[in-house]
Each structure stands twice: as structure tokens, then as C-alpha cells.
Amino acid sequence: MPTGAEAPAGGVAEYLATRRGEVDRALERLLPPGDAWPSILHRAIRHSVFAGGKRLRPILCLAAAEVLGASSEDVLEPACGLEMIHTYSLIHDDLPALDNDDLRRGVPTCHVVFGEATAILAGDALLTHGLGVFAAYPKGEKHAAAKIRVLETVVEAIGTRGMIGGQMADIEAEQETRPTAELLTRIHENKTGRLMRASLLCGAILAGGDDEKLAAIDRYGTRIGLAFQIKDDLLDVESDAATLGKASNKDAAAGKATFPVVWGVERSRALLSENIAAAVAEAQALPRGGGVLPDLARFIGARRS
């Protein structure tokens, strides 16, 4: 398997497709089969995990590991743990009591197909097994200390002072008539950005990166996390449901704190460009010119869904 640290010959689209295939095959191996007891639960898990995600978080993990010289094979399972955790957050976020979304990644959401009870348990299971993957992989006692560090990094990123905190604040902000820019940034840095940053850090930790490299990777992650959310908000107002795979114009209708609502569309576009440029610069200062990381940042700014 190529290390992939060099800029991909076929461009970022080919890189993403190749890595996505690897991640999908590993997820297939890691998740219990759909007919294993209790089968409704395993079918619900598989429904949401294999609904066609971009696998951006695992790919960020793999790409960061590659830049620091690790083979993607050593990091593939932990990368899948990140996708399980991301999918858990989507399943719970889509529940009627939270965002009440019927459509996600172009298919009906978990609770629409399997009912709320099963969706809650499927989310719980993906969080549990996702964190379990970090304990289980890479195999071997020599990796124990790195695995503990990965676990602490991810738990901090997805806990009440990270992703879950961002989800909670997002719900609370719906009651505000006009959320401030500060609140908006805080919500999204936590709700979306933290898991992306943690994904990059996982790859860097497992590749044995030193503190300086980890800090640089984290600065890159902060920039692309913010860029990802700004782009998401812009897509919500500029795109349609067929392209997005989920309802469009939903955020504004729900009174959600979004970048276009707070800053306007033009200023949001400028913020997006600034963050992508800063991410590219951070990545290029890393070994191997940041490998595929600069192209991944540009992809995040240019994506259409």
C-alpha cells in the first residue's frame, strides 16, 4: 500500500475515493453482521453507517498519520472508530427531540426507519464500540500508552466541553432571536470542529508525532473545522435537497445560529476563504509539504454536499 503522503497523482478526488473504499471495507469487518443478535439493532447501525458518508474524519486521521510517516494500515481501525462516533452523533442529533431530521446522507434517518428506541440504542452502541476500537487497535501492548492518549483526546473532544456541549448549546441557541458571533463560533468549534481536530490528532499520535507536530496539526484542524461549518451553512442556503442529501434551508427556518445569519453570505464566503488559506499554509509547513492535507483543505472549501 502506498503511504499516500505525496500529493495524489490522480488528485484529491481519487485519494478520497481510495481511502473511502478502505474505510468502508474496514467498517464492514469491524461492525457485527446485520443478522447477529439483536439483529434489529445491528441492522439499524449498518443502515446509518453505510448510508454513504464521505468518511472525512477517518480520512483526516489517515492523512495526518501519513504526513508523519506512518502507514495507513496501522491507523485504519482507529480511523473507523472516528466514523462510528461521528455516525452516533448524527443519529442522536436527527432524533425528534433534537433536530428532528427525516433525511440524512440522502436516505431516511435511523429513527424514521427503525423507530426512536432503536435509534437511541444504535447511537449508544456506535459511541460505545467507536471508543472500544481505540482500546482494541492497533493490537499489541507496545501501543498501550498511545492508545490511552488517543482515548483521552477523543473523549475530551466529544464530551460536554466538546461535541456534546456544542450540540446542547446549539439547541439552546434556537431560543435566541439573534445569536452573537461569539456564541456561533463557540457552538461550531465544539459541535463540528472538535471531532475533526481529534481525528487529525489521533492519526498524529499513532504516528508518534512530537508535541510541536501535534500542535501544528491541531492548528490546521481548527481552521478546517471552522471552514467545514461555514461551508455547511453556505450550502444550506445556496443548495437544494437533491444535491445535499438532506433538507436545505432548514437551519434558517429553524432559527439556527448559522454563519450566513450572523455575518451575511458575502462575509461568510470571505471567512471561508481565509480559513482555507490559513489551513493550507499550516499544512505546507509540515513534513512532506503536508502530503494531501493542503488539497483536503481546498476540497472542504469547494465541496458541493
Added chain:
Amino acid sequence: MPTGAEAPAGGVAEYLATRRGEVDRALERLLPPGDAWPSILHRAIRHSVFAGGKRLRPILCLAAAEVLGASSEDVLEPACGLEMIHTYSLIHDDLPALDNDDLRRGVPTCHVVFGEATAILAGDALLTHGLGVFAAYPKGEKHAAAKIRVLETVVEAIGTRGMIGGQMADIEAEQETRPTAELLTRIHENKTGRLMRASLLCGAILAGGDDEKLAAIDRYGTRIGLAFQIKDDLLDVESDAATLGKASNKDAAAGKATFPVVWGVERSRALLSENIAAAVAEAQALPRGGGVLPDLARFIGARRS
């Protein structure tokens, strides 16, 4: 601090009260304060964690560690992780989409006080932070391998082939007109028993127990897990809400698979006694005569709530 491995001078009630106090103080330290951002979430978490639980799982963890010669101080934080995970399972189980319970441990359930969205996120947070505690404690790189083993043990116990699987099967069994004894045992071994067994194993692993000791501890755990559930079902038909701290006669009304429904009350009582006796025998064969473990088994059979 006494090692507590000897049978407690003041009896099991005093032992339980002392350990419960230690666990409560440690939980107080480990959980973010109720005014930390986002405060509604931290208040919801504290509402459920400090609603007056018996702390049975952490105490089983501490007791198993003591029997194998560890000081309870080394195991206190991981023991609290078990209580966080137990509380997460209660919060989600009580949700309207699952068991729809308004009362738990004598106080209104999390979603009744804070709303469903917050309750879902509070459960997610307790699962996340609970597993995080196993990664963080005991501190020091020399514990890394034991911590990984604890994490793998707990994740296996609470995943789809353990606790979550039992919850799912329990919900599915409500549609059955007459659940079989086999299904009943399978549900409860997973829904209730697995986390109790894992609690004991955590203590034993952190105390450096060998495979033989771990197997003996696990046989004890299997017995008390089953005894606990039989007793729970008997209390549901024999007690009232004021004593239980939650609705009584609810299981039968909901068509739940319970031991009295499947076996009748008399046979259930006999099964309870058999399992307690077997647990006591297993414990007494351990070092230090099993310390407090025989008395804990008897307590589980005799408790009134």
C-alpha cells in the same frame, strides 16, 4: 484507609455506607460543576448521578480489588466510571421512547425535569466521560496495559452483545405474549448482569489478578447479576412505589419479561436463593474468604429497594 478485605466489623450495611460516601465524593470531584458551560447539561448529569443510587457497581469493583489485595484508593476513579455508565443506561432506558419512566431512585427522571433532548445528551455524556475515566485512571503510563484491558472488558459488557443488546431485546420482548425462560435469562444476563460482572472484573484487573482469579470473580458476578434481577422483579410485584423509589407493578403491566411472570413467584424465590448460595460459595473460595463479597451477595438477595 483500611483495605476492607476482611468481613466488615459493623456489618455489610456499614461497609456499603462507607464505600458509598467515598464514591459520592469522588463522583463530585470527577464530574464538571453544575455551573460549567453548558450548565443545563451539567445540571442534568448531576441530577441523575446524585439522585441517591446505591453505588452497587462501584462497590463491587472496590470489593473485588480489595479481595485481591489492592487498596481501594487505586480503584476509586474507575469505580466511579462504572456508576457514570450505569446512570447513562438508566437515563436512556427511562426515556419516553424506551421504558417511559417518570420516577427513578425516588426522584423525577432526567427527561421529566430537563426535557428529552437534554436527557439524551446527558446520557451520551455520562457514557463518554465514564469510558474516559478508565483511560485517565489510575494515572501513570505503567497502568496503560491494565487500563486498556479494563476498557475492552467494559466495552464488551455494555455493547450490542451485552447491555445495549439486552435493552434492545427487552423492548422487543414486550411484543411477545409469553416470553420464554431462555429469552428472559438472556435479556437479563445482558441488560443487568454484564455491567455487574464487568464491575467486579475491573477491580480484579486493576488489582493485578491472574486469569484463574478473574474467572472465579466472573462466576460470582454471573450469580449475583442474575440474583439482582430476580430480586428486582420480585420487588416489582411485592413492594410499593414509596419503598422502591420508582413505580411498582410496572413490569407486569407493560407485559415485560420478568422472572415471576415466566416462573411464578415461588420458583423465582427459590432461584434467587440458589444463586445467592452459589455466589457465596464462589466468593468464599477466593483469597481472604472473599472479603466482603459473600455479605454483598446476601445483601443483594435481602435488599428491599
